[in-house]
Amino acid sequence: xTTKIETKLGTLRYxxxxxxxxxxxxQLCKNCKTKSCIAGCPAQCFQLIDxxxxxxxxxxxxxxxxxxxxxxxxxQWNYPRGTFGVAFQKG
Amino acid sequence: MTEKVDTIVVGAGPAGSATxxxxxxxxxxxxxxxxxKTPGEKNVSGGVLxxxxxxxxxxxxxxxxPVERTIxxxxxxxxADDSSVSLDFASPKLGKPPNNGYSIIRKEFxxxxxxxxxxxxxxxxxxxxxxxxxxxxxxxxxxxxxxDEIRAKVVVAADGINSLLTEQSGLRKDPQPKNIGLGxxxxxxxxxxxxxxxxxxxxxxxxxxTYLGCTKDxxxxxxxxxxxxxxxxxxxxxxxxxxxxxxxxxxxxxxHLKQFPYISRLxxxxxxxxxxxxxxxxxxxRDLSKLxxxxxxxxxxxxxxxxxxGYALEGMNFAIASxxxxxxxxxxxxxxxxxxxxxxxxxxxxxxxxFVLKDMKTFRNAPAIVNNMRLMKTYxxxxxxxxxxxxxxxxxxxxxxxxxxxxxxxxxxxxxxLMLDGIQAVRGL
Numbered sequence: 001x002t003t004k005i006e007t008k009l010g011t012l013r014y015x016x017x018x019x020x021x022x023x024x025x026x027q028l029c030k031n032c033k034t035k036s037c038i039a040g041c042p043a044q045c046f047q048l049i050d051x052x053x054x055x056x057x058x059x060x061x062x063x064x065x066x067x068x069x070x071x072x073x074x075x076q077w078n079y080p081r082g083t084f085g086v087a088f089q090k091g
Numbered sequence: 092m093t094e095k096v097d098t099i100v101v102g103a104g105p106a107g108s109a110t111x112x113x114x115x116x117x118x119x120x121x122x123x124x125x126x127x128k129t130p131g132e133k134n135v136s137g138g139v140l141x142x143x144x145x146x147x148x149x150x151x152x153x154x155x156x157p158v159e160r161t162i163x164x165x166x167x168x169x170x171a172d173d174s175s176v177s178l179d180f181a182s183p184k185l186g187k188p189p190n191n192g193y194s195i196i197r198k199e200f201x202x203x204x205x206x207x208x209x210x211x212x213x214x215x216x217x218x219x220x221x222x223x224x225x226x227x228x229x230x231x232x233x234x235x236x237x238x239d240e241i242r243a244k245v246v247v248a249a250d251g252i253n254s255l256l257t258e259q260s261g262l263r264k265d266p267q268p269k270n271i272g273l274g275x276x277x278x279x280x281x282x283x284x285x286x287x288x289x290x291x292x293x294x295x296x297x298x299x300x301t302y303l304g305c306t307k308d309x310x311x312x313x314x315x316x317x318x319x320x321x322x323x324x325x326x327x328x329x330x331x332x333x334x335x336x337x338x339x340x341x342x343x344x345x346x347h348l349k350q351f352p353y354i355s356r357l358x359x360x361x362x363x364x365x366x367x368x369x370x371x372x373x374x375x376x377r378d379l380s381k382l383x384x385x386x387x388x389x390x391x392x393x394x395x396x397x398x399x400x401g402y403a404l405e406g407m408n409f410a411i412a413s414x415x416x417x418x419x420x421x422x423x424x425x426x427x428x429x430x431x432x433x434x435x436x437x438x439x440x441x442x443x444x445x446f447v448l449k450d451m452k453t454f455r456n457a458p459a460i461v462n463n464m465r466l467m468k469t470y471x472x473x474x475x476x477x478x479x480x481x482x483x484x485x486x487x488x489x490x491x492x493x494x495x496x497x498x499x500x501x502x503x504x505x506x507x508x509l510m511l512d513g514i515q516a517v518r519g520l
Binding site: 002003005007008009011012015033034035036038039040041042043044061062063064065067068069071077078079080081082083085086087088089090091 | 126127128129131132133134135136196197198201217218219220236237252253255266267268271273275277278321323330333334335336337338339340341342343346363364365366367368369370
């Protein structure tokens, strides 16, 4: 039983900010061999497209995994501004 | 715009609300700041709330707080591909307040707790992200949020595992992947009566499961607990599971867990109503942040106050205990009119005296066990093979129990490893 990530994230309520709360320095990603963010992000916000990292903040569930896993310090991590981002209804 | 209060508490989770409630109740001025629109919306539970500490703060809290089920059964389950071995403990003694555990829905529970703090007189400000600490002459004098500056005599960081405030204060080292777990959870809705039948529960009884052997070749474990009309099913993976080109993505681990027949039967026909993820401090005693400096205290997950010893997991209770201790420290500092390290140090003293740091110290070697792959993978397989040999009758002569044990264990685990694991278990647990 594999559930698509879209289905999983589809259960969540978001209030998406216009500005991204996480900035990725993709220049640093080019020299990264491990690219742990791709496997680690539980919302799959990091994708490898044509061997380049792509990141989209909109689905982020604010866990902080990418920041701690990134060994290139390429991720400037913050929470979304107040009231923005994910709103768990169960938690 | 600049405002001024006595105490600012950042984060309205269990640690922050416990601090704010304790202070407000004794007539202290306290501002509780939360980034979510409603407290609880950013928080995720991975376990059971034990009642003993909160009961001291709000006697018989379970009569008014939104708790789900009283945990009267605990199980440790070793999973293999198509079999399982389970160690169950059930007793009404487990469910006897106040030393019992409750399953809770954090959105409801945290909202209730923050509201209690507000009713006691705390000023609750929601929907506000604290951007940074406010410094003056190398001392913390308040917080910055957007264009606003709010000054205070003391700031309490209760902003969770990714505590930006603790980082800025310099009290905490950069978190290392090996000391952090990623919890991923699905809340699966099922009718009450089906939950009660499937888990052999009566009324408001609940159960909590811990699973080993369900995380492929990576360190981690699984959990399940029953809410009133839903199940919370999840995994906690050590972050190094995802480094070095790991081939299993984080969300796939929970799908993997759901494929075990033991689990798929429990969640059959259930509807996924929420997916969530949250980090868990798992570095234990040695990875705690410093707890205080001038005009500043660190509580709960922000300080790394959590314990995972395989068969037990505590975090929310530790958070509440640290919040109470932080409040006592601030009350005392106010009496003395001094908020420097000299008075803040009392927090460390209180924590040292409490079961929180005593437990964390006792089990300071436990993190090594939680990283041991033989425990996560080999032993669950061995135990399942052993059980199959024990209970199956296949027409060939039965070996004696001792021979079975030796055959199953020694085949999979070398004797030196077995001894090492034994020593590690004795030291850690």
